[in-house]
Amino acid sequence: MRGQLERSCGEWRQLEEEFGQLQETHKVYKQKLEEVTSLQTACSSSIQKQKKTLKDLKRRLQRCKPRASPEEFALIQQISSQIKERQNVFFDMEAYLPKKNGLYLNLVLGNVNVTLLSNQAKFAYKDEYEKFKLYLTIILLLGAVACRFFLHYRVTDEVFNFLLVWYYCTLTIRESILISNGSRIKGWWVSHHYVSTFLSGVMLTWPDGLMYQMFRSQFLAFSIFQSCVQFLQYYYQRGCLYRLRALGERNHLDLTV
Secondary structure (H helix, E strand, C coil), X not given: CHHHHHHHHHHHHHHHHHHHHHHHHHHHHHHHHHHHHHHHHHHHHHHHHHHHHHHHHHHXXXXXXXXXXXXXXXXXXXXXXXXXXXXXXXXXXXXXXXXXCCHHHHHHHCCCCCCCCCHHHHHXXXXXXXXXXXXXXXXXXXXXXXXXXXXXXXXXXXXXXXHHHHHHHHHHHHHHHHHHCCCCCCXXXXXXXXXXXXHHHHHXXXXXXXXXXXXXXXXXXXXHHHHHHHHHHHHHHHHHHHHHHHCCCCCCCCCCC
């Protein structure tokens, strides 16, 4: 009994020492966090100031073009090209700084900071997005085949259509977060998911009847075809993106479509 008490007291003293170190580490962490926050604020305000100044400068240069000599015109073109490059640099910088969410993210998540601070975290989130698309594509393919050939019930159609609505809604949220973190997703790709969400909602709320039954078979056949194409496209584009990223020609946040 005495030996057990001595061991317990020894463990307690060791825990006390480790707890003291933990408190010091946490104190340093909070200080560094405050430093990071102040640096983020300073960078954001400086970028906004630079953007505004460059915008005014670009406007003045455009007014000077008509009266410029050939040498001056070449100089204006050179400065304009550098301004354009500077704007791309600002875009990359802002990918690591907190920013206000767009209207859609504000409606869904509120004013929550969704910026990921490390390349590793950004790539992990992008990779998770790709896996989510792949897994749901397979599930939707199986669901469409089941509804088209085996399950001719309204209830199973509702489950399938609800899954489509949830899938496209989730994609739009994840893509908005990726855009906030510097991903150059094309506008048409995001817009097509908004339209798909709306059309899936129409299918979900469409009352059962003759017109629905006439359209149902075509819609399910299209869903099967689309899922097969997306599945094959995913593996082809993943290989292409891997090679291009290895050559340094594509960004780590570029997506398969």
